[in-house]
Amino acid sequence: MIQWKSNYRIPSEETINESSSLIQDNTIDSDSTVIGLENLETYYSELSQPDLAEKEELEKKGEFSDIENNPHVKYIYDSILGTNLQAKGSIVNGFEADAPKVLVVDDNAASRMTAVALLAMEGYQVIEAESGATAVDLVNHKQPDLILLDVMMPEMDGFEVCQIIKQDEQTRLIPVIFITALNDRRSRIRGIEVGADDFLSKPFDRVELAARVKSLVHQKRLNEDLDHAEKVLFSIARAIESRDPNTGDHCERLVSLGQAFGEYLNLPRHQIRDLMWGGYLHDIGKVGIPDAVLLKQGKLTPHEWEIMRGHVLIGEKICQPLRSMRGVIPIIRHHHERWDGSGYPDALKGNEIPYLAQVFQIIDIYDALTSERPYKQAYAPIEALKVMQEETEKGWRNPELMRLFADFINYCESR
Structure with missing residues (x-):
């Protein structure tokens, strides 16, 4: 049974007046970075079209997505891999x-x-x-x-x-x-x-x-052993979310929304589970992103965006040792791809993007738009859907999936 309600609340007139200047100047994407509304289209364009020359230069210096040499990521990866090897060893040795x-x-x-x-x-x-x-x-x-x-x-x-x-x-x-x-x-x-x-x-x-x-x-x-390793990953994910006080209970909301939308789409039970786990783990790779970049309140520089984009690769690396994460890894790696191929990290196009990653991306963006942050009011559901439909018309989303999601939200709001 679908049990999900929007977290949008109609703000009071006093709150609107106090926050009006912030609403005019700022909005937020699913990476929780403040940007100007007037520069929204430019910002998304910059986000999906990296400076390749700068990227190559960063890679030469060893500063871009340096997963292997990041001590935090390497410790987590080795710990999980060690748990798996220990489990296999116990089977062999009796x-x-x-x-x-x-x-x-x-x-x-x-x-x-x-x-x-x-x-x-x-x-x-x-x-x-x-x-x-x-x-x-x-x-x-x-x-x-x-x-x-x-x-x-x-x-x-x-x-x-x-x-x-x-x-x-x-x-x-x-x-x-x-x-x-x-x-x-x-x-x-x-x-x-x-x-x-x-x-x-x-x-x-x-x-x-x-x-x-x-x-x-x-x-x-x-x-x-597997159960323990999964709990470690979820604990890390919650710790990452707590590093940024602006996101609130973003992961918990994504879990609930993922389950409800997955049931609405009649997805198999294991795919609904993967969507729910993706709610917790989609940004686990941010454990390897420096606080100076992750928590920056202003617009990120091109160099900082390259570092931030690396979180999807880091997250994939962390979760790879666990076979139970096979269905979640495509969500972690590809939830920033776009229908027209302008996303990252692989510039996948259309149905090259794994279906669950497409589904997750839509609920992730919707939650970011409809959530209240210290510097912005929550969009009403109808306003959020309008923004997402405009992005779909630009070629960023799967049109059929966007239609189904709009029907789902309207169904939930009407109950």
Whole structure:
């Protein structure tokens, strides 16, 4: 369901009077740089047509998009890459350094002891629980690497236990193997519905038990490493946003708007997720941009614009080690391209621009126009759409996508 509302608020007459001179003199683009309204067209032209001679000179001096030698970017990149390599190493080397913990949950003591004995022989730390309630408590306190869970238990059965575990953000990555009867088709279907990762039938086959447990524990640890790396990236992105007090909650708004517009376009779930992640990560490369450039209040010089443009390449470099970021990287690199080929960094034209980057660019610009800043009032939705339509007529946006976005905004405003 689409749940998004414009952040535009009708300003009071007093506020308008106090700010009128600022509105006449300044506006803002998605990079949060103050420019003169009367020079808007010149500014956009300069932004999309770099001085190639100066760029080549900067590259010779090592001052343009020097990703490899930027200590902040290199530290982040190497840290993420190291996390991935560590995860791969743990798969190759086994569990010698840290024996995984397996929680065995079964109200039948004999069955439970059989599983405990087999797992102990394979070198696992084994925790036992004789009821569903005890299992839930142990999961929260012991954080096992895997749960071997009986289906049929009194009071709280295995389905309820699994559902609780999978709905909790802190325990959702713990794999659950259901213990079922040999031909218990109904239990298997119900198990899939509540999030079970695998099934084992009684009586246990030692080789099969060992293989399934080992595989799922490896997968869980890999997922944890990736989950940690993603959280690091999002934390960095939020820190970058906090460096500029003028942008407010720009990233949070883009996440909400990206989800709503993605649903309106009937995009697949994974593409909506990429749009939402792009809301946080599209400008992560600004971690490598000096404060003197990033936070400058006046118009940037051509030299400074070359440095600023480098943020999309830096952002791509930071996120490349993570496979989960594959759908986000085109947004990071290409959200400043233009339909007529006048954008950067690759001067892509038309549908050469990745579709999600086109979608994201539109919501990014719309949020910049409709957000209030210390030096400008927020545009009303109709005013923002008018500006964006004028840019579309100049050849900067995908006309069909712009039409769909205007319909989307009008739909949201009418509700």
